[in-house]
Amino acid sequence: METFCLRLTPGQDLKQELQTFAQNQVLEAGIILTALGSLTQASLRFAAAPEATVINGPLELISISGTLSRHGMHLHGAIADVQGNVYGGHIMPGCLIRTTAEIAIADLPHLRFFRQPDPVTGYLELVVEAIP
Helix, strand or coil: EEEEEEEECCCCCCHHHHHHHHHHHCCCCCCEEEEEEEEEEEEEEECCCCCCEEEEEEEEEEEEEEEEEHHHHHHHEECCCCCCCCCEEEEECCCCCCCCCEEEEEECCCEEHHHHHHHHCCCCEEEEEECC
């Protein structure tokens, strides 16, 4: 396993930057180890919701978990507003960094992650392949 540490800066889009990182590293299978920071706004898709909800900040990025590869990603996150209310859901484009985001990613070199339609769920679901 190889690890990477990133620092995102003000104005960057969290999801876009993680996808760019995965593309640039030719990442086949990665997982988020830890992530924290702050956002000016968050865009989260809540469970079973058809569209994302935009939450205006300032916000604390408490955590992110998920899988990522150059073939796609699936990320969940937790954020808190200035009153300490916590929201969680799918990380969508539009999560904009306020001051920083510090992210550690592990590369799993003997695996490949990609997504394909699942006939039972109707969603693009994770497929894991071993790389010899």
